[in-house]
Amino acid sequence: MTSPTRASARSIADDLRRQIRDGELPPGSVLPTGRELTERYGASTKTVSAGIDLLKAEGLVVGEQGGRRRVRADRPITWNLTKFERGQRKDSAAGDDWSTAISEAGRVPAQHVTVETEAADHDVAVWLRIPDGTQIVKRTRLRTVDERPFQLATSYFPFSIADGTPLMQEGDVSMPGGILKAIGHPQLHVRDEITIRMPSPEESDRLDLPPGTPVAQHVRIGYGAEAPVRVMVTIAPGDRHVLVYELEV
Known part of the structure; x- marks a missing residue:
């Protein structure tokens, strides 16, 4: 999604959450880089990080060494x-x-x-x-x-x-x-x-x-x-x- 206005942390989290639930970002997949997300959403690095933090708090995304963020992939x-x-x-x-x-x-x-x-x-x-x-x-x-x-x-x-x-x-x-x-x-x-x-x-x-x-x-x-x-x-x-x-x- 490319927004004509600067996205908020909440709207970034909402869009990525939808992608996760729709299977566009399947379990275990790596999220786009911070630079890619800032360009996609027209937002600052700080705003993108805040959006990702919302998904981490919900347990949908986990952080890894090296700064990568990945969709959680636990097999229940x-x-x-x-x-x-x-x-x-x-x-x-x-x-x-x-x-x-x-x-x-x-x-x-x-x-x-x-x-x-x-x-x-x-x-x-x-x-x-x-x-x-x-x-x-x-x-x-x-x-x-x-x-x-x-x-x-x-x-x-x-x-x-x-x-x-x-x-x-x-x-x-x-x-x-x-x-x-x-x-x-x-x-x-x-x-x-x-x-x-x-x-x-x-x-x-x-x-x-x-x-x-x-x-x-x-x-x-x-x-x-x-x-x-x-x-x-x-x-x-x-x-x-x-x-x-x-x-x-």
Whole structure:
């Protein structure tokens, strides 16, 4: 687009955004140089940079070494939350239900797990139906796909359930049917809560999020015969996921 008047940062961002969404600038493509854009839009270098910064804030464009700007090219995963941890789970000694689903999609999963005990904060206590400050076991997983961070999943268990079990082991531990079932505390039903929000600084750092990228917070509370046996809080970058539910109607 060549404008007869000097374009604003907003109009430059609007036009480039349209090109990205229409496929004229496909994922992974390099944006025109700053000089090319100043000539195309009849704008100053400062105005062009401000327009590009708007697209960076939206997560549509990423900067690279050397000053190049490129259209983001992440390949999202489809995460079917109806099938996840339901029915015939695909856990094995080689990988849990999540890792198996990612492998079946032709991608390469990995999980980096740390374990600690701590006092339950208010949110976790409400989810697990325990008093605030009750001792719990916390398993934090950084899930990667094709060596890129895709999810930060933190599971909380009542200490009375996790103590002395594989849930206390560091690393990516998995068992056929899931660890909870293997230790005699299967999840009989679950409740999901999904919130869309902006990430915390720590989440942005651990998930390598470009500025302006929202996340889905997926909370899954797993219930045993009498009370919750686990709550898992998963932070999923919005640019890397398609969340799917399949329901009978």
